Amino acid sequence: MASMRHSARAVLGRAHRRHYLQAYLFISPVIVLFTLFRIWPSLQTLYFSFFKVELLKGRLTYVGLQNFIDLAQDEIFRRAIANTLIYALTIVPVSAFLAMILAVLFSEHFRLRELFKAVYFAPMVTSTVAAAVVWWWLYNPQFGLFNSVLRLLHLPEQPWLLSSRMALPSVIIFSIWKTLGYNMVIYIAALQAIPTMFYEAATIDGAGPFQRFVRITLPLLAPTTTFILIYNTIFAFQVFDQVLVLTGGGPAFSTNVVVLELYTQAFQRYRFGYASAEAMVLFLFILGVTVVQYFYSRRYEVAY
Amino acid sequence: MGVLLVAALFLAIGLPGVSAQVPTLTLWYPAGEITQTTLPLRDPTLFAPFEATARVKVEMVALDYDTMQQKIFAAAAARNVPDILFIDTSWMPGFLKEELLEQVDPAKAKRWLAAVTPEIVELSDYGKGTMWGYPQMGIDVYGLTWNKQHFREAGLDPARPPQTWDELRDYCRKLVKRDATGKIVRVGYAIRHVGHPHGVVHKHLWAIWGAGADLIDNPNALRGGRVKFNNEGGRAALQLVLDMLNVDKCTSLDFPDPRAAFLRGIASMQISETVSIRARQPKEAPDMPWTTGWGMALPPARKAGDKPATLLGAWLFAVPRGAKNRDLAWRAVEWVNSEINDYTLARKFGLTPRYKTNWQKEPFKSDAYAQALLKMAPYGRRLPINLGLNGIMDALGGAIQKAWHGEATVQQALAEAERLANKAIADAAK
Numbered sequence: 001m002a003s004m005r006h007s008a009r010a011v012l013g014r015a016h017r018r019h020y021l022q023a024y025l026f027i028s029p030v031i032v033l034f035t036l037f038r039i040w041p042s043l044q045t046l047y048f049s050f051f052k053v054e055l056l057k058g059r060l061t062y063v064g065l066q067n068f069i070d071l072a073q074d075e076i077f078r079r080a081i082a083n084t085l086i087y088a089l090t091i092v093p094v095s096a097f098l099a100m101i102l103a104v105l106f107s108e109h110f111r112l113r114e115l116f117k118a119v120y121f122a123p124m125v126t127s128t129v130a131a132a133v134v135w136w137w138l139y140n141p142q143f144g145l146f147n148s149v150l151r152l153l154h155l156p157e158q159p160w161l162l163s164s165r166m167a168l169p170s171v172i173i174f175s176i177w178k179t180l181g182y183n184m185v186i187y188i189a190a191l192q193a194i195p196t197m198f199y200e201a202a203t204i205d206g207a208g209p210f211q212r213f214v215r216i217t218l219p220l221l222a223p224t225t226t227f228i229l230i231y232n233t234i235f236a237f238q239v240f241d242q243v244l245v246l247t248g249g250g251p252a253f254s255t256n257v258v259v260l261e262l263y264t265q266a267f268q269r270y271r272f273g274y275a276s277a278e279a280m281v282l283f284l285f286i287l288g289v290t291v292v293q294y295f296y297s298r299r300y301e302v303a304y
Numbered sequence: 305m306g307v308l309l310v311a312a313l314f315l316a317i318g319l320p321g322v323s324a325q326v327p328t329l330t331l332w333y334p335a336g337e338i339t340q341t342t343l344p345l346r347d348p349t350l351f352a353p354f355e356a357t358a359r360v361k362v363e364m365v366a367l368d369y370d371t372m373q374q375k376i377f378a379a380a381a382a383r384n385v386p387d388i389l390f391i392d393t394s395w396m397p398g399f400l401k402e403e404l405l406e407q408v409d410p411a412k413a414k415r416w417l418a419a420v421t422p423e424i425v426e427l428s429d430y431g432k433g434t435m436w437g438y439p440q441m442g443i444d445v446y447g448l449t450w451n452k453q454h455f456r457e458a459g460l461d462p463a464r465p466p467q468t469w470d471e472l473r474d475y476c477r478k479l480v481k482r483d484a485t486g487k488i489v490r491v492g493y494a495i496r497h498v499g500h501p502h503g504v505v506h507k508h509l510w511a512i513w514g515a516g517a518d519l520i521d522n523p524n525a526l527r528g529g530r531v532k533f534n535n536e537g538g539r540a541a542l543q544l545v546l547d548m549l550n551v552d553k554c555t556s557l558d559f560p561d562p563r564a565a566f567l568r569g570i571a572s573m574q575i576s577e578t579v580s581i582r583a584r585q586p587k588e589a590p591d592m593p594w595t596t597g598w599g600m601a602l603p604p605a606r607k608a609g610d611k612p613a614t615l616l617g618a619w620l621f622a623v624p625r626g627a628k629n630r631d632l633a634w635r636a637v638e639w640v641n642s643e644i645n646d647y648t649l650a651r652k653f654g655l656t657p658r659y660k661t662n663w664q665k666e667p668f669k670s671d672a673y674a675q676a677l678l679k680m681a682p683y684g685r686r687l688p689i690n691l692g693l694n695g696i697m698d699a700l701g702g703a704i705q706k707a708w709h710g711e712a713t714v715q716q717a718l719a720e721a722e723r724l725a726n727k728a729i730a731d732a733a734k
């Protein structure tokens with residue numbers, strides 16, 4: 001009897017191992033590719049950040065923390081961090097808030113609702129570069145649509161991308177337009193998961209629309225909001241495409257962001273070690289902000 | 305039937321094998337309208353005679369300009385660099401730092417420098433007869449272009465452009481046009497103040513150099529040095545445009561693309577690459593033909609008696625280190641830049657020749673446009689070769705933008721640019 005149980009356990013164990021082996025075999029292509037194109041370059045970047053890198057000569061000169069010390073004294077990099085922070089701190093909450101409002105509006109039934117949903121989602125499926133080129137023309141002070149509308153309304157025309165003061169807000173407006181649809185769709189899905197009985201019970205208890213929104217919708221959307229805030233923050237800190245196309249980082253470094261700065265250092269100044277250090281700083285920054293966001297947001301999650 | 309099949313199979317396998325024995329030279333050049341000097345490279349038969357005699361195939365590949373520098377670097381890092389590059393010389397400092405380019409044979413360089421015109425020597429010689437490639441066909445000089453009809457309407461002599469800065473301001477005031485509300489609808493002189501900071505600097509170097517300032521103290525030094533634009537000349541150069549904006553009110557920040565504005569007829573004067581206006585005018589401004597519609601001359605000097613200065617745009621045929629067919633590549637480069645091909649190709653593509661002897665031949669000897677370029681070219685200078693050049697241009701371009709946008713005084717902007725640029729020079733030299 002004991003030996004039968006032992007054999008059965010051995011057979012089960014082998015079956016489990018086979019099962020796990022097959023599972024890992026199936027996901028191994030993804031793991032290999034992820035390792036090759038994500039993990040390995042990240043580790044290499046970390047390694048390079050401690051060296052002066054002369055790629056074509058195949059020469060690495062160890063400099064220790066010198067790249068990071070130079071970074072701390074680099075006012076252009078500090079300005080890029082400030083611009084990136086302003087960008088992220090604006091676009092993330094504004095985009096999330098507007099998306100939530102839109103999602104709540106779209107939870108009501110009205111004519112052409114699906115069409116409007118598609119209109120708001122369309123920017124998400126458009127290439128960022130193509131959209132940025134179009135917006136560059138929309139922002140043109142002479143021929144652009146925005147100033148044409150302002151002229152019609154007898155309002156003062158704006159320099160938009162041509163002004164150091166207005167360029168970053170102009171890029172932010174574009175980015176909000178671009179990301180709004182995605183956030184809205186996430187919120188719509190989350191809203192649909194909220195049981196209607198909560199709203200019914202609240203209505204019976206005399207809660208008005210605003211109270212229902214604040215007491216039921218908002219708290220139950222907290223996990224979704226956490227996800228949207230973290231997801232958007234990560235991408236906001238890595239903004240590059242639209243800045244490169246719309247302004248190139250100017251005028252006068254007013255829209256220069258961290259990723260654009262590290263691109264400039266790597267591919268125009270050939271300072272790969274320095275650019276790697278910048279990338280590492282950005283990585284640690286994003287990681288820190290994400291962790292803080294995650295733990296801070298969890299306290300607002302509720303279950304009814 | 306079986307014999308036929310075997311023969312067909314043999315041909316199918318054998319022919320590619322035969323053609324594979326003919327080496328292929330790859331040449332990379334920038335696509336699009338970034339420079340008219342790439343016109344010959346867009347002709348797939350350009351190297352046909354050379355291919356026939358050298359038994360080689362030359363494959364010309366057009367790349368997007370904005371990412372070309374990065375692609376060259378990536379190709380070199382992957383040990384898969386093309387055989388010939390047609391590059392913007394502003395990329396050279398970085399390439400030289402990484403020892404990416406091969407030097408032209410000193411004996412051949414000496415013969416070239418003796419045979420070409422002075423502005424081509426300026427573009428070719430990187431100090432003591434050192435050449436890193438052969439500069440492009442066609443003089444690419446930054447000049448003042450003006451709309452002759454606007455001049456006539458304003459009571460100005462259409463054949464006489466402004467010669468000094470004061471005249472430039474005076475002409476600008478006379479040429480500006482406003483609508484009923486007082487808004488400028490046509491600027492007297494269009495300025496470039498947005499976009500890539502290098503472009504902003506390129507289009508204002510005539511004033512910076514003309515006022516006695518400079519980008520750096522030693523233009524031929526690869527490492528080290530200090531900038532030379534935070535001085536009276538640099539401040540005067542920036543103040544000139546500020547005065548046109550705020551005092552004369554004859555220009556505006558709302559016309560950000562000077563060439564497009566000029567060709568659309570909403571700018572009466574502008575300073576940029578003359579070859580670009582020449583190439584774009586037939587399509588974009590067919591009613592403004594060369595000589596009767598628009599004119600071209602050197603940018604104005606600071607005051608009467610001063611020597612004007614301008615920028616020479618420079619591109620280079622270069623052979624990178626690690627080119628798989630190095631010897632053939634040099635032969636191809638020397639062939640396309642030979643005296644006979646210099647004449648033939650310049651004539652065929654409407655460019656200007658580089659050899660002194662070719663300028664004595666028709667049509668260049670009597671062509672008004674070519675001769676006008678030749679008169680302007682000796683006043684042209686190329687960009688310095690310093691490793692910190694990108695940082696210098698970024699800093700100075702930023703300063704120009706800040707000053708003209710009213711976000712800093714000229715003194716503050718140039719002082720900050722000097723600090724940033726000198727740091728870039730020092731960092732690049734490490």
